[in-house]
Amino acid sequence: DIQMTQSPSSLSASVGDRVTITCRASQGISNYLAWYQQKPGKVPKLLIYAASTLQSGVPSRFSGSGSGTDFTLTISSLQPEDVATYYCQKYNSAPFTFGPGTKVDIK
Amino acid sequence: EVQLVESGGGLVQPGGSLRLSCAASGFTVSSNYMSWVRQAPGKGLEWVSVIYSGGSTYYADSVKGRFTISRDNSKNTLYLQMNSLRAEDTAVYYCARSMVRGVISAFDIWGQGTMVTVSS
Numbered sequence: 001d002i003q004m005t006q007s008p009s010s011l012s013a014s015v016g017d018r019v020t021i022t023c024r025a026s027q028g029i030s031n032y033l034a035w036y037q038q039k040p041g042k043v044p045k046l047l048i049y050a051a052s053t054l055q056s057g058v059p060s061r062f063s064g065s066g067s068g069t070d071f072t073l074t075i076s077s078l079q080p081e082d083v084a085t086y087y088c089q090k091y092n093s094a095p096f097t098f099g100p101g102t103k104v105d106i107k
Numbered sequence: 108e109v110q111l112v113e114s115g116g117g118l119v120q121p122g123g124s125l126r127l128s129c130a131a132s133g134f135t136v137s138s139n140y141m142s143w144v145r146q147a148p149g150k151g152l153e154w155v156s157v158i159y160s161g162g163s164t165y166y167a168d169s170v171k172g173r174f175t176i177s178r179d180n181s182k183n184t185l186y187l188q189m190n191s192l193r194a195e196d197t198a199v200y201y202c203a204r205s206m207v208r209g210v211i212s213a214f215d216i217w218g219q220g221t222m223v224t225v226s227s
Binding site for chain 2: 001032034036038043044045046049050055085087089091092093094095096097098099100101
């Protein structure tokens with residue numbers, strides 16, 4: 001099965017900072033990659049699908065890129081409401097494995 | 108409104124069984140791929156199982172042979188039958204919808220989750 005890794009596992013940044021999270025698949029998955037945001041005590045929320053397509057209603061400061069095995073999620077200007085854990089997920093075929101998550105908080 | 112509502116969680120002894128339900132509204136469960144995802148306390152998301160529109164099913168290795176995913180089209184409801192439960196199955200269980208009908212796609216709609224605790 002394809003394994004998903006994320007880095008860093010956590011980060012602390014200031015409001016307004018540019019934040020980048022990396023996700024890597026152990027084998028190529030084309031662009032079958034999604035990013036989810038989970039705030040503490042809340043249900044996961046889809047941010048980006050097909051590696052770079054912003055889900056409806058998601059602020060434009062979020063963006064995604066990559067294809068094959070290497071992907072990135074970027075928050076162009078970190079806001080207090082972005083404090084959350086972010087997960088990538090491959091969905092080219094079952095199992096639809098999630099990455100281990102990246103916890104983002106405010107410095 | 109498109110939504111998913113899970114039920115059926117609770118406390119069960121090791122080796123016991125439980126059936127989770129996920130009632131859908133605003134769309135037809137048989138039209139979309141439907142998955143179960145779980146999250147152990149303080150841990151990350153773990154995909155558990157999927158049922159395709161055509162009825163094919165797949166499972167994570169950690170639950171294969173113990174869990175069964177199914178749906179009742181007449182009730183527009185997804186199920187997860189969990190047998191031979193272990194302490195490590197303790198988690199919040201979410202049902203989730205793949206966003207594009209009949210095609211593998213990201214999960215756009217999630218239920219609120221139901222807690223399963225396996226303990227003696």
